[in-house]
Amino acid sequence: MSILISIRTELIKAKRSSAFWLCLIGSGFIPAIFFIMYVARANKIIPTLNAHPWEQHFLQGWQSFASFLLPMFVILVCSMIPQIEFKNNTWKQVFASPQSLANIFFSKLTTILLMILFLFVMFNFFMVGCAVLANIIHKRYTFLHATPDWVLLLKMNLRTFISLLGIISFQYWLSLRLKNFIVPIAIGLALLISAMILLSWEQVDKMPFAFPFLTFTSMTNVDKPGALFLNHELNSIGYFVFFTVLAFLDMKYRKERG
Amino acid sequence: MSKSLIKTTNLNFSFGSETKTLQDVNLDVPKGSIYGFLGPNGAGKTTTLRLLLGLLRNQEGTIEIFGKDFGHNRIETLKRLGSLIEQPSLYGHLTAKENLDIYRRIYQCGKNRIDEVLKIVGLENTKSKKAKQFSLGMKQRLSIAIALLHQPELLILDEPTNGLDPNGIIEVRELLKKLNKENNTTVIVSSHILNEVERMATHVGIIHKGKMLFQGVLSELQQMKTKQAALEIETSDNGKAIQLLQQEYTTEQLENKILIPYQNREQAAKVNRMLIQNGVDIYSSHPQQSDLEQLFLDITSNN
Numbered sequence: 001m002s003i004l005i006s007i008r009t010e011l012i013k014a015k016r017s018s019a020f021w022l023c024l025i026g027s028g029f030i031p032a033i034f035f036i037m038y039v040a041r042a043n044k045i046i047p048t049l050n051a052h053p054w055e056q057h058f059l060q061g062w063q064s065f066a067s068f069l070l071p072m073f074v075i076l077v078c079s080m081i082p083q084i085e086f087k088n089n090t091w092k093q094v095f096a097s098p099q100s101l102a103n104i105f106f107s108k109l110t111t112i113l114l115m116i117l118f119l120f121v122m123f124n125f126f127m128v129g130c131a132v133l134a135n136i137i138h139k140r141y142t143f144l145h146a147t148p149d150w151v152l153l154l155k156m157n158l159r160t161f162i163s164l165l166g167i168i169s170f171q172y173w174l175s176l177r178l179k180n181f182i183v184p185i186a187i188g189l190a191l192l193i194s195a196m197i198l199l200s201w202e203q204v205d206k207m208p209f210a211f212p213f214l215t216f217t218s219m220t221n222v223d224k225p226g227a228l229f230l231n232h233e234l235n236s237i238g239y240f241v242f243f244t245v246l247a248f249l250d251m252k253y254r255k256e257r258g
Numbered sequence: 259m260s261k262s263l264i265k266t267t268n269l270n271f272s273f274g275s276e277t278k279t280l281q282d283v284n285l286d287v288p289k290g291s292i293y294g295f296l297g298p299n300g301a302g303k304t305t306t307l308r309l310l311l312g313l314l315r316n317q318e319g320t321i322e323i324f325g326k327d328f329g330h331n332r333i334e335t336l337k338r339l340g341s342l343i344e345q346p347s348l349y350g351h352l353t354a355k356e357n358l359d360i361y362r363r364i365y366q367c368g369k370n371r372i373d374e375v376l377k378i379v380g381l382e383n384t385k386s387k388k389a390k391q392f393s394l395g396m397k398q399r400l401s402i403a404i405a406l407l408h409q410p411e412l413l414i415l416d417e418p419t420n421g422l423d424p425n426g427i428i429e430v431r432e433l434l435k436k437l438n439k440e441n442n443t444t445v446i447v448s449s450h451i452l453n454e455v456e457r458m459a460t461h462v463g464i465i466h467k468g469k470m471l472f473q474g475v476l477s478e479l480q481q482m483k484t485k486q487a488a489l490e491i492e493t494s495d496n497g498k499a500i501q502l503l504q505q506e507y508t509t510e511q512l513e514n515k516i517l518i519p520y521q522n523r524e525q526a527a528k529v530n531r532m533l534i535q536n537g538v539d540i541y542s543s544h545p546q547q548s549d550l551e552q553l554f555l556d557i558t559s560n561n
Contacts, residue, residue, distance in 0.1 A: 093347035096311040098336040
């Protein structure tokens with residue numbers, strides 16, 4: 001059976017699930033705060049944005065989003081997707097259906113990646129939306145007269161997404177392993193906070209939970225040479241492969257499924 | 259009817275290192291049968307069925323389903339069977355149709371099957387109601403609908419009538435009998451409700467503490483039942499009655515009752531006549547063990 005069928009069924013399960021609502025509402029959280037700020041404090045903010053309004057707007061938005069909120073949402077989404085099966089007691093039906101273990105495993109992982117992609121798309125959409133709306137309310141904003149730097153935006157999205165891969169595969173493994181919803185979230189949050197504390201450590205580029213922050217700071221640092229991906233981003237891909245293989249083998253050789 | 263659809267050989271399984279949950283289980287489910295898999299709670303029924311579905315990794319012994327080794331033909335085998343293990347497995351945030359749509363895609367069957375199976379289990383009017391709002395009985399019926407979606411040749415059902423009201427139990431029983439009769443679907447159904455199995459099974463397997471105690475056609479079990487039956491007599495003078503009966507039968511006294519091996523109604527009439535003719539009044543006289551339950555209890559308690 002094609003993996004596309006398995007992915008399609010996983011997307012039906014994710015429909016109206018808490019993971020879906022988290023991505024939708026979570027992606028609008030920062031843009032909503034920015035919108036309120038832009039409307040309520042227009043006089044103070046307008047002069048700071050006038051040179052490159054979209055660039056400033058996106059950088060500030062991503063700064064708030066990428067360093068803490070985004071990894072936190074990723075931790076939650078990675079727990080919520082496998083939790084659909086735990087909560088509904090449906091693992092046994094999934095494993096007793098004619099799908100290969102690889103299809104079951106990778107379709108869930110793909111769903112998580114698609115949900116996070118959805119979070120990214122909606123965050124960008126709401127960021128553009130809140131700026132346009134603020135400009136309609138306060139005509140002195142210059143968003144409507146400037147063009148966003150789409151390349152910068154795309155780069156920022158792509159590199160941030162890659163920086164998250166290590167966290168995604170690690171959290172996915174934990175969430176498949178542990179029935180209790182809270183434990184993987186608690187471990188993830190503890191590691192995220194540890195990474196925030198250890199940001200000044202020279203080995204920080206080996207700590208997956210610091211990667212989204214490192215990517216963001218590298219994007220704001222104009223002096224850095226323009227390598228396609230930085231060390232920690234390559235490390236993130238490495239962690240992703242490692243934990244994905246580990247999680248798959250763990251599921252495959254488990255004594256009891258479902 | 260004689261060909262085995264499920265055959266396990268010396269199936270052994272243990273969850274921990276000490277106690278064995280299953281010991282040399284040799285299950286033989288003939289094609290076209292309704293196989294009642296009986297046993298008290300914790301006997302190993304669910305463990306056996308989970309092994310048959312690959313939900314537990316086989317440790318020792320072989321499992322053949324449709325004449326092929328299950329381990330090497332997992333997907334091909336699962337395509338041809340439907341299952342329901344323990345409590346209903348449903349996505350609470352989705353409707354009945356959405357739940358069925360997930361498995362319709364996996365089993366690759368037509369969209370029309372959704373309405374068909376909903377009608378079969380009587381859930382065609384649930385519309386946009388989410389599965390979490392269903393009663394336990396409705397959830398159980400929807401789970402059965404999922405198992406029926408792809409018209410499987412074999413149904414593996416673990417206590418499918420759990421949580422159903424008496425009407426629901428009868429409906430499920432009749433449905434299974436109908437599927438077996440009309441589509442020649444082989445059904446293995448576990449239960450601890452002996453009466454229920456007796457009413458629909460053609461074959462019976464009894465498991466207790468991980469060991470198969472009996473396996474065969476239902477009539478074989480019923481014969482055993484007759485063989486083990488006793489005539490229970492309560493008289494005005496049990497001492498005298500025992501003296502009289504001992505001349506012809508092995509007697510046993512149980513509190514204020516006398517038990518002798520029961521053969522048939524004529525034998526009962528003869529015994530009564532003899533006692534009365536010898537001045538012993540009979541307060542009650544009836545064959546003991548009128549159902550499978552007593553036999554089941556006897557078999558399991560002896561082990």
